[in-house]
Amino acid sequence: MKGLASLFILFLLICSVFGQISYTIPEEMSKGSLVGNIANDLGLQTSRLTSGKARIYTRENGEYIELNRERGVLLVKEKIDREALCKQTTPCALHFQIILENPMEFFTATVQITDVNDNAPTFKRSEIHFKISESAIVGAKFLLEAAVDHDVGINDLKSYELKPTDNFVLKVHSSNEGDKNVEMVLQKPLDREKEEEISLVLTAVDGGEPQMSGTMLIRITVLDANDNAPVFTQPTYKTMVTENSPKGTVVATVTATDADQGSNSKITYTITNTLDDVRKLFKINKETGDVILNDNIDFEESKIYQINVRASDEGGLTDSCKLIVDVQDINDNKPEINIMSKSTVISEDAKINTIVTMINIEDKDSGDNGNVRCYISDHVPFVLKSSTNNFFSLVTDSELDRELASQYNITVSCSDEGVPSLSSSVTLTLQISDVNDNAPVFERSSYEAYIVENNTPGLSVFTVKARDADWNQNARVSYILEDSSVNGVPVSSYVSVSADSGVIHAVRSFDYEQIKDFQFRVKAQDGGSPPLSSNVTVKILIQDQNDNPPQVLYPVQTGGSVVGEMVPRSADVGYLVSKVVAVDVDSGQNAWLSYKLQKVPDRALFEVGLQNGEIRTIRQVTDKDPVNQKLTVIVEDNGQPSRSATVIVNVAVADSFSEVLSEFTDFKHDKEYNDNLTFYLVLALAVVSFLFITCLVVIISVKIYRWRQSRILYHSGLPVIPYFPPSYSDTLGTGTLPHVYNYEVCRTTDSRKSDCKFGTLGPQNVLLMDTSSSGTMQRLQSKKTILDEPDSPLEVSIGFFFHLFLVIRLCLFSTSDRY
Structure with missing residues (x-):
């Protein structure tokens, strides 16, 4: 690239493999910068992004990329610092998913962040001191601290310069791991008497454009002769430590020897790593060389550590070695269940395989410790399907019925394959919305109701009740009287039905003597769309009331003539004089009639049969008995209260008509x-x-x-x-x-x-x-x-x-x- 401005030119790389898409942008792009046209790259219409409520789902800290639905493009949401985001890890990339609903879809996207030269090489210390004996031989090596450049690639550290070069030259060695060891090599013997202290400047330069550099001052004190430098027993040590090992654990021990004697053979061990994470996690015993764990170590943060150890004697001679620490993983992380998108309500008529919830599962452990299996609770009409690695979809597995279950609490459980296994779970609450698929059902297959005749119009007769298994408006039942007729008259003129309560009211007053019973049908209809209904037959039975007095059929009462029966004086006891015949149009005990005489004298000549109404003599007729006998017969029914009718029977007690006639000649008129x-x-x-x-x-x-x-x-x-x-x-x-x-x-x-x-x-x-x-x-x-x-x-x-x-x-x- 030419110039800093060229680093901000967007370089777009699109890769459409298995539903994935990838972009590449430089770090430090300003907010709102274009990342890519996601709609075109995914072959989607911008309207689909809007209607599907497209959004970005990511589990990484912070959201650096945002989605503009209207334009269908990805934009930089926050300025990205590659060094803060990925440190020395390359390549550095952001991974996220594009989620769409109605129907649910998701796409995986990756944005790779390229480095720009925004960091100069730096030294841990701005100044270091060496004590070198004047007897140090030419070719003696003195390890210097390496500079650190947080940039990567060509922007990383490129070279070192040491000035002046009168006594020392600089040599840089690259290890197989890519590290650079900087050594200061004596090329001309020292003479303390000529120069007791020497000052050198070490400059580190990166490969960026423009180049950036950092410096460190080296102060050398010339000592008397120390002929032998410390020597490690091996240049590289390797060890293993289990993550989450307690603090104070001795990871390894490095050993160096010095052929000198006295104070010149006393060796001091130090860690020369310039990265803070090594110095934070590990420390070394200066005298014994024991490397000790100083903090909690986590396999998920780093799987391997390289510790640079320096051994120095009193004469300033040094040697160095490397300690490689492999971190062994243990199953210390539970699977993390992340809900990417979910529905809280689903219709009971949803089709099978309808997606309800999309879930992402992550386990930070590795190997078997990071292999996750997921399952859901039994006896629910749902199944968990794996779409891609660590992505699951909860879909319907059978038909739903809100009347059987209006809500499901679905527990999604995930466990890894570690020993012992770790698991986690989450409970999803799903409401089943109602569909009008149930007709109202009456409590009985048919109804019978009783009402006493002569009722008051508007009287409540009976209540029909129907229930609907649906919910809310679909379960709101209305009652309708179906059109029919009773004896040619519309049934609506007999009864009415309350639409809300189902109460049946009498529209008219009923007369048992005119109608004894009738039936009709009532329809129960719910409030769904379209509405469902059912009907039931209701039979109304009219109960008799004692509202009719007895009616006398014989003798017929007339006002124009004197009607009577004649009894001969020779009549025997029990002689049938006449019979009172009456009927009652009521029914049952209201029509049971009884007969009795009213105002019977002391020596009564006649009696009437209580049940049959027959008038008979109860004794022999005497001469003292008057010719004209006026009998008043009362006919009563058995109702409550009782009703009665009265009939007058004229009886002539005589052997001949002349006796009867004489009774009628005594009247005097004006x-x-x-x-x-x-x-x-x-x-x-x-x-x-x-x-x-x-x-x-x-x-x-x-x-x-x-x-x-x-x-x-x-x-x-x-x-x-x-x-x-x-x-x-x-x-x-x-x-x-x-x-x-x-x-x-x-x-x-x-x-x-x-x-x-x-x-x-x-x-x-x-x-x-x-x-x-x-x-x-x-x-x-x-x-x-x-x-x-x-x-x-x-x-x-x-x-x-x-x-x-x-x-x-x-x-x-x-x-x-x-x-």
Whole structure:
């Protein structure tokens, strides 16, 4: 190179072998200087460096090189002093890795630092003293301290000069190890009487450009004759010491002899090394020549040491030797685990062989002590793979499932092959992020809930609960009522479902008599994207409440006529007078009916069956018993609280109708009132008569038509399906009447010969009391229709008008007779 400026010209050397790249730069480059275009040399786009968050990873002290992602270049971060960084080691290089993520990649880079001549040769001491006898023979050698130049190569120490050269000349010897021994050789005998002290200047010059030099002053005191110089037993000694040996350990002993006698034969040993590390680690016993360990010695710092020893006698004669100390390694360094790059969170749907963490392992020991094996904890879905020497990648080995394990603590352990083996470990915590891969699951496969009828709208009926094994938003469950219908009505008009809690509310008040149960489906949907869902069937059972009183079917209560039953005075005990028939549309015990009489006199003539409602005599009729008996029957259900209905049954105790009639002739009415009443009764009689005749004609026409249709059906040979009146059937199957019971009481003029007939269809027996009918009562009995069909509306109408007609006539004639 020509000139100092040429040393700062960048010399770039790129080597692309096995993913490695190398550069060469001189030391002392200013901060921000260009090292190389790493993007082009690695064949990468600058955008990849930015997106991959490219960075430099190095384990060496200090970061001298930095990466500019935007430009894709390497720059000098701190000024580099090669001597401070590598001392005498050549070549001097920085080693680091370029780490990229998404996906993870790394490249090895090396920057070699070349030397510039920035250090002058220096001597340990600026001045040394020799005592040389005047009898020293020509050719006597005097070892001088060598100069030190921290530069290397051509910038290192090149030559020495000694001035003046009247008595001494300089000789430099190069050893096989590359060291230079500087000797001052006597070429002209000394004469103390002419010159008692001599001053010489030793100059050391390096080979740099411009050259740099250092000097040392040599002062020589001329003594009287000392004819023999010390001589070592061997020029080179070799020994071995184990690293970490305790201080004070004797490494070796060097021995020199002097043929002189007296004080001229007394030898002093000194270490002449100029490097501080040797003088720091070793010391020598000046009298015995024992080389002693003065500090802790570390194989990782230096594997071999060369100690230069000088033996001097009192006459100033010297000899020198070398002690080579080999340091033996012991396994005193654990493997160092360095995390180059890692992910703390990984998705549970990550593919197999996804890189999670990149690790660098280093062991400062050598040989088997530095061979490292690494492994991870068992039973984890990860595996440790070796990418290059001392570089490992932690990758997924099987599919992940956050629901089985949401976090892994992975322990990476490394051990060397030393004896005993040393190991180290590091624990990596890895969170598994959730993916919506689980649908909500209901606690039950189906639900049943009960609600009492007549509930308040908005009442909470039941709660469905579903759980989602996912996490966070993916596990947030919403409840949705699926569209369906109940009896043709949307289910949403019956119930609603709280989207957050799953609480089912009744939208309306339910009536057990209208609907006993219904079912619908509820869907549970999570908050993932896309959402997952499941559904469940919910059945609502309506429970009965005692909200309906009993309904009396017989006797029919009318306000226009006096209806009663007649009991002959000769009736036996247990004589069936009538039967109260009632039903309750409730169910269960709410429909269990019981019958009892209200206001029973002391000598009661009648009783009613508690369960069947049959009114019977409980004793013989006497003459003291009144003709007209008014019985009040209470029908109660078994609900809580109980509900009841009341029916009045008029019973006539008489052997003939005349006795009954006489009871009705005792009434007295006002004349003026009777006139008005008579007018209205006549008018009503006319209207009713007209309606009665009209209905009679219509029903006869209908009967004839039905009879003809039945005959046609009969001749056609088709099966006849019997018809059951809906008004008399227990459609719910829960009442007290599984069948319809009709009673027909037939009496002749002589009531003692009356008989009872059961099981006939048609209206019940009634007694119509007419005071104008010469004291006689007519018995009306309806017969079965031709087809045994239920009464049509016209039949009911004509029966009603007929009864009304007779009542009006009875009232009219009664009024006219009394006044």
